[in-house]
Amino acid sequence: MPPGLSTFLNAPDIPDIPLSFMTRKCPPAVPAGSSPVACHPLAVGDTLLVVVAQLGGGSWVWRRSGGPGSPFVRHQSLGSGHLRRPHAVAAAHLGGHLYLGVADSSKGGTSTVFRWASGGFYPHQTLRPWRRDTHLEFLELGGRAALVVCSTARRPLVYRWSGSGFVPHTDIPHVPDVYAAKHFRAAGGVFLCLTRFLGDAKVVMRWEGSMFREVQQVPARGSLVFQPLVLAGHRYVLLGNDFAPSRVFRLGATGRLEPAQDLPAPTPRAFVPVTAGHRHFLLATSFKGATQIYAHVTEDVGT
Template sequence: LQTVVHLLAKRIFKCPSGCTCTSDSIICVGSSFIPRAVPIFKKKQTERCLFCDRKTLLNLLLSSNSLSNIKEDAFSGLPHLEYLFIEGNKIDAIIAGTHRIIKQAQVCLLIELFFVHNIRDLRGNLFQCDCESKWLMLWLKRSNATVSDVYCAGPADLKGLLMKDVPDKHAKCISTDFVSHQIINTQSMSADIFFYKEDIYAALPVPDSDSCIIMEWDHIETKFRPFDNITGQSVIGCRSVLINEQSFVIVTQLFNGSRIYKFNQEQNKFTKFQAVEMLNVSKPNDIEVFRIGDEQFFLIVDSSKAGVSTLFRWNDTGFFPHQFLHEWFRDTDAEFFDLDGKAALILTSRSQPPIIYQWNKGNQMFVLYDEIPNMDDMVSVKAFRINNILYLAMAYYIGDSKVLKWTGKNFVEVQGMPSRGAMVLQPFMFKDQHYLVLSSDYSFSQIYRWDKEKQLFIKFREVYVQWPRSFTPLSTGQRDFLFATSFKGKSKVFEHVSVDYS
């Protein structure tokens, strides 16, 4: 162990055994410890503000020790430090924040300049060429200073490579995260976000309060605030639909039928427009709203053995039953999507595999097209595309939720995700990133991110929502949010943010 400490002013102390002391330095060769005149290193690393009581320190030699890393602000409080020697250690990372260590130094202001004059030798240190070392790799690439060769110790594909020669792609350490943005003290089954007259709204069915709560987005506060409250009986679904520049909200109830409400501009609220004929609907579970050409439809999914999933069609005066689908099968969810240029519907069921219907232009009806075998008892289904390739995301409550890919002839499974209490496997896209969020009634919900090279979704983050029932994306301006509803707790809004892990 060799340690050399230079001081600006004389200090009176007893020279440690095995060391040679002069008026301005302490030189210890072969010593097993660092003199008391210098704060002791702990755990083979430099602690924060380690030399705060040594403000007169000029030169610091930490050569040939067993230091493995240097923490951020380890050398803060050293306004006169001019030279730092750290060769011959086991350092594999220097935290980027160390560029603040000499804010008032006469020689330099930032770590980039500090290296030119102060860090003379980096030999003997094997750095991990990862995000934490990104700043050092960039400096080595850009600097014209004479610095000894520094090699990567890892990761495996970069081992032995000069840090200055690391490809730029390995230095891309910008990632994303989901952070809590707003907590809404409302329990809900879903959140339908819709746009009307340059404003943003969310329709939340709240069974416990027998209402459909309409919330409005505050563009200044960037949060949702209460706007309207549509009362009913055991409300389990609220879906918006825009027809002829008029905004409607479809409200499904377990009792006393279902209703459609229209926005009244004069009263600035939604007022009753129509009572929906529900003769064959016994237990509504989902509402799917879609257009085919110029025609507007919505489908109420029935989850009872005695009911029928029913398609309704707009005829300029209201919505009326158009077709009965999938009788007696306890349907759980429906998704409208484009299948090779043709309108299609897929229904998941408690008692049989998912069924695909295709729209027949001739008779203006959905006709049975195919089924997806070995996928019984799926509770929800969502369609999405990556690079124009069609996928389905299907949630399984206890077991494996599935991601399926359309081959041009049928859907085939490409990935399974272990599920525990999953009610939804929701796809969404922010910026150029594709995600899936898998809900859980018993633990954290898992967010997966699409890996372009592996062509799979990789587990990325986890978020906690008590008994989540839906995850709805919202993009406004340059910001992205994810609205998560809770069946038994508080609903939450998460913001999708960029994070520089270097």
């Protein structure tokens, strides 16, 4: 097979790639809530759940009432009395059980880990209080489950799983006010992409056995998204900028991110890989504009 160069192109600009994304009439999925801030789908057995965290009216777990196309019905109120200002949601399977973590950004709030039992999510552990947490990330470090919690009030904190709960292990130095953390595994290591909205650089760190150490800083301008993902078998890290073109990076042979392409995605808030048949797409949601769809293509650069 000749060598190729992978890149992202705006899908509507490619005439020979027919799009299969179209609007269709279907029953409402999840009714609009009051200021939703996170929407997280979960499969529990044969049941599809959607966790909707919102600022007003409480947070809820919704359950699809039937097969594909069926409407969602309210299944459970989430964290009544535990969550004041939820900001992010993440889930993980640990020790044969499903856990759900919710970061609480209220000054007087406490981030909480819930456990699925008896057909619902129930509080299992409260994390550090009074920290205005903005994001949490489940991952594995040295063969053990771990949790990274980001906060506007202090440095990110790494928890290690003890078998029954998360125990504080260490913080991540020199990076206060981290908005979010996303991890990926490559070249036998665990890397962490840290996003700070303020400042002109985002940080990439690598786990070194007992703590994270900085690998490099990546220039950024108003970024809330620094997201690793895999699309069409390729590892990418995407940096979404509000005040400059977003950028696509690859992991180089030296273990550092190398710029591969600029992406004209305005004010992005998330990047989602989608595969449809033999085609691969990237969806970029926007804070101020329409969601952009990019097609992943491989250009033949062989001779």
